[in-house]
Amino acid sequence: MKFHLSLFVIIGIIFGIKLEGCQCKVVQFIFGDSLSDVGNNKYLSKSLAQASLPWYGIDFGNGLPNGRFSNGRTVADIIGDNMGLPRPPAFLDPSLTEDVILENGVNYASGGGGILNETGSYFIQRFSLYKQIELFQGTQELIRSRVGKDEAEKFFQEARYVVALGSNDFINNYLMPVYSDSWTYNDETFVNYLMGTLREQLKLLHGLGARQLMVFGLGPMGCIPLQRVLSTSGDCQDRTNKLAIRFNQAGSKLIDELQKQLPNSSYRFGDAYDVVNDVISNPNKFGFQNSDSPCCSFGNIRPALTCIPASKLCKDRSKYVFWDEYHPSDRANELIANELIKKFGFMRADQTNPPSPSPAIAPSSNH
Numbered sequence: 001m002k003f004h005l006s007l008f009v010i011i012g013i014i015f016g017i018k019l020e021g022c023q024c025k026v027v028q029f030i031f032g033d034s035l036s037d038v039g040n041n042k043y044l045s046k047s048l049a050q051a052s053l054p055w056y057g058i059d060f061g062n063g064l065p066n067g068r069f070s071n072g073r074t075v076a077d078i079i080g081d082n083m084g085l086p087r088p089p090a091f092l093d094p095s096l097t098e099d100v101i102l103e104n105g106v107n108y109a110s111g112g113g114g115i116l117n118e119t120g121s122y123f124i125q126r127f128s129l130y131k132q133i134e135l136f137q138g139t140q141e142l143i144r145s146r147v148g149k150d151e152a153e154k155f156f157q158e159a160r161y162v163v164a165l166g167s168n169d170f171i172n173n174y175l176m177p178v179y180s181d182s183w184t185y186n187d188e189t190f191v192n193y194l195m196g197t198l199r200e201q202l203k204l205l206h207g208l209g210a211r212q213l214m215v216f217g218l219g220p221m222g223c224i225p226l227q228r229v230l231s232t233s234g235d236c237q238d239r240t241n242k243l244a245i246r247f248n249q250a251g252s253k254l255i256d257e258l259q260k261q262l263p264n265s266s267y268r269f270g271d272a273y274d275v276v277n278d279v280i281s282n283p284n285k286f287g288f289q290n291s292d293s294p295c296c297s298f299g300n301i302r303p304a305l306t307c308i309p310a311s312k313l314c315k316d317r318s319k320y321v322f323w324d325e326y327h328p329s330d331r332a333n334e335l336i337a338n339e340l341i342k343k344f345g346f347m348r349a350d351q352t353n354p355p356s357p358s359p360a361i362a363p364s365s366n367h
Contacts, residue, residue, distance in 0.1 A: 024102055024147070024151065024154065024155040024158070025086070025102065025103060026085065026158055026159060026160065026349045027085065027086060027088065027101075027102070027103070027104055027105030027159050027160070028076075028080055028085050028086070028088050028105040028107075028159065028160045028161070028162060029088065029105050029106055029107075029108070029136060029139075029159055029160075029161050029162075029210075030076050030088055030105075030106075030107040030108065030109055030161075030162045030164070031108050031109060031129055031132045031133070031136075031161070031162065031163045031164070031165070031205075032076070032107075032108075032109030032110075032113070032162065032163070032164035032165055032216075033109060033110065033111060033112065033113045033114065033164065033165050033167065033168050034049060034051070034069040034109075034110075034111030034112065034113075034168075034326065034327065035069070035074060035075065035109075035164060035167070035216075035327065035328075036074050036075070036076045036107065036109035036162070036164050037051070037067060037068065037069060037074075037090075037107075037109040037110055037111045038066070038067050038068055038074065038077075038087070038088075038089065038090050038107045038109065039066060039067025039068070039089070039090035039092070039093060039107075040067065040090045040091055040092045040107070040108065040109065040110045040111075040127065041067065041110055041111040041112070041125075041126065042065075042066075042067040042090070042092075043090070043092035043093075043094075044092070044110070044125040044126065045125075046124045046125045047111070047112065047123055047124060047125035047126055048112075048122070048123045048124055048125075049110075049111035049112035049120070049123040049126055050111070050306065051065060051067055051068060051069040051070075051111065051306070051307075052065050052067065053065060053306070053307070053308050053309055054308075054309045055071065055296055055307055055309070055311065055313055056068065056069065056070070056071070056307055057070075057071070057072075058071050058072075058313075058317075059071045059072040059317065059330050060072045060073060060330075067090060069111055069323075069324070069326070069327045070323050070327050070328065070329065070330055070333065071295070071296075071317050071323050071329055071330050072329070072330025072331075072333070073330050073333055073334070074333060075164075075216070075333045075336050075337045075340070076107075076109075076162050076164065077333075078333060078334055078337035078338070079162075079337045079340060079341060079346065080160075082337070082338075082341050082346065082348070083160070083346050083347070083348055083349050084348040084349045085105075085160060085349050086103060086104040086105065087104065088104050088105035088106050088107040089104060089106065089107060090106075090107050091106050091107065091108045091135055091139075098142050098143060098145075098146040101139060101142070101143060102143065102146070102147070102155070105159060106136070106139055108127060108132035108135050108136060109127075109132070109164070110126045110127035110131075110132065111123070111126060112126035112168060112172065113126045113127050113128050113129065113131075113132070113165060113168065114128055114129065114165055114166070114168040114169040114172070114173060115128075115129050115165050115166060115169050115194050115197050115198050115201070116128065116169050116173065116181070116193075116194070116197060117130055117131075118173065118179065118180075118181065119168050119169045119172060119173040120168050120172045120173070121179075122172070122178070123172070129163070129165055129198075129201050130201065133201060133204055133205060133208075136205075136208065137208065140152065140156060140208060140209075143155060143156070153209060156208065156209035156210070157209045157211050157264075158211075158212075159209075159210075159212070160212050160213075160214075160349075161205065161210040161212065161213040161214070162213075162214050162216065163201075163202070163205075163213065163214070163215045163216070164215070164216035166194065166217075166218050166247055166251075167218055167219075167221050167244075169194055170218075170221060170240065170243050170244075170247075171221060171226075171227075171240075174190050174243075175240065175243075181193075187239075187242075187243060187246065188246075191243070191246050191247055191250050192250075194247065194250075195250045195251070195254050198215075198251070198254065199254055199258070202215070202254075202258055202267070203258070203262070206258075206262045206265060210265075211264050211265055211266060212266045213265070213266070213267050213268070214267075214268045214269075214270050214344075215251060215255055215267070215268070215269050215270065216270045216272075216340075217244075217247070217248040217251055217252070217269060217270055217271035217272065217273060218244040218247050218248060218273065219244065219272060219273055219276040219277070219336070220236065220241045220244060220273060220276055220277045220280060221237075221240045221241065221243070221244045222236045222237035222238060222239070222240030222241035222242075222244070223236040223237075223241065223277070223280045223291075223292075224322065224325065224326055225292065225293050225294045225302075225303070225322050225324075225325045225326075226303050226305070226325040226326055227240055228292055228293075229302045229303050229325070230303075234292065236280075241277075244273060245273065248269075248271045248273055251269050251271075252269040252271060254269075255267045255268065255269040256269075268344060270340045270343070270344070272336045272339050272340055272343075275335070275336065275339040276332075276336060279291065279321055279332065279335060280292075280321060283321060286335060287318075287319070288319055288320065288321050288331075288332075289316075289319040289320070290314070290319060290320045290321065290322075291320075291321040291322070292322075293320075293322070294307075294320070294322045294323060294324045294325050295313060295314040295317050295320035295322065295323050295324075295329060296311045296312075296313055296314075296323060296324050297311060297312060297324075297325075298310065298311050298312070299312060302325070303325045304325065305324075305325055305326075306324060306325075307323070307324045317329055317330070317331070318330075318331045320332075
C-alpha cells in the first residue's frame with residue numbers, strides 16, 4: 001500500500017498533477033458596458049460601438065487601440081490593480097483558455113450593452129447583461145471540466161465580481177424616442193423596470209457562485225460632452241442627471257436588500273456620483289482644466305461620436321475629464337477609482353506591485 005501511494009506521488013510530481021486540488025487564484029469576473037470593455041466589441045465585427053482605431057489606447061501599453069473606450073485604463077482596471085488582482089482579458093480574446101481563466105478571470109463587458117436586452121440595439125452587436133451572464137455560465141462549464149465540480153465551486157465563490165451597467169439603458173434607450181421604452185414608461189416606472197431586471201440578474205449570479213460583488217452606480221450622465229452638446233446652452237442636462245441619482249438611490253436600496261436575503265453574500269454599491277459631479281463642477285480643484293468637452297474631437301464638428309485618426313487631441317490629456325463624447329480620460333478614471341477604493345476600504349488580495357500608468361502627454365506630432 002505504501003509503495004502504491006509513493007508511486008502515485010512520484011507520478012503526480014512528474015506530470016504536474018496537483019494532489020491537493022487546483023490551488024486556484026483569486027480573480028475577477030467583470031460584467032459591464034463600454035466603461036469596462038477591454039476588447040469584446042473589437043471582436044464583434046458588426047458592432048457600431050468600437051474603440052478599435054487610434055487614438056484609443058494611446059496611454060496604455062504600446063499605445064495602440066486595445067478595445068478600451070479611453071486613452072488609458074478603466075475604473076475596473078485601476079480598482080483591480082490596487083487590490084492586487086490580475087486584469088481579466090476579454091471573453092472574446094482568441095488567446096483565452098481554461099488556464100488563462102484560472103489565472104486571470106474574464107471580462108464580459110461590451111460597449112453599448114445594458115441591463116435590458118433591448119438597450120443599444122442600434123449598435124447592432126453588443127452583449128446585454130443577460131447575454132454576459134449566459135457566457136459566464138459557459139465559462140463555468142469549462143472550468144468544471146478542467147478542475148472538477150468542487151474546485152470549480154470554490155474558485156467561483158472566492159472570485160470578485162463587478163457589475164457596471166445602466167448608463168446605456170438611459171442614453172441609448174429610454175431617452176431616445178426610437179425605443180418603445182421611451183413612451184411605455186415614465187422616469188419612475190422605468191427605473192423600477194431596471195431594478196426589477198437587475199434584481200433577477202444579481203440573484204442569478206449569486207446562484208452561480210458570486211459571493212463578493214460590487215455594482216457600480218452612475219455618474220452625472222447629463223454632463224458628458226454628448227449630452228451637453230445636445231442642449232442649446234451647453235449646460236448639463238438636468239433631467240438626465242436626476243435619472244442617474246434616482247438609479248443610484250434605487251440601486252443602493254436593492255443591494256442592501258439582496259445583501260440581507262442572499263446567503264454568504266458580500267454585495268456593495270459603488271456610488272461615485274458626488275465626486276464626479278464635483279470634478280465636473282470644479283475641475284481646477286482636482287488639477288483639470290477642461291470638464292465639458294472631449295480631449296479627442298473632430299474640430300468644431302460635434303458630436304463626433306467616436307475618436308478617429310483624423311481627430312485632434314488636446315495638448316495634455318491629464319487636464320481633461322473626458323476623453324471622447326462619452327467616456328472619461330485615464331486620469332478621471334483614476335480619480336473615480338481611488339474615491340471608490342477609499343470609500344470601501346478595499347484590501348489588497350496579494351502584495352504584488354500594481355502596473356503603473358503610462359504618461360498622459362500628447363505625442364509630438366500634428367495631433
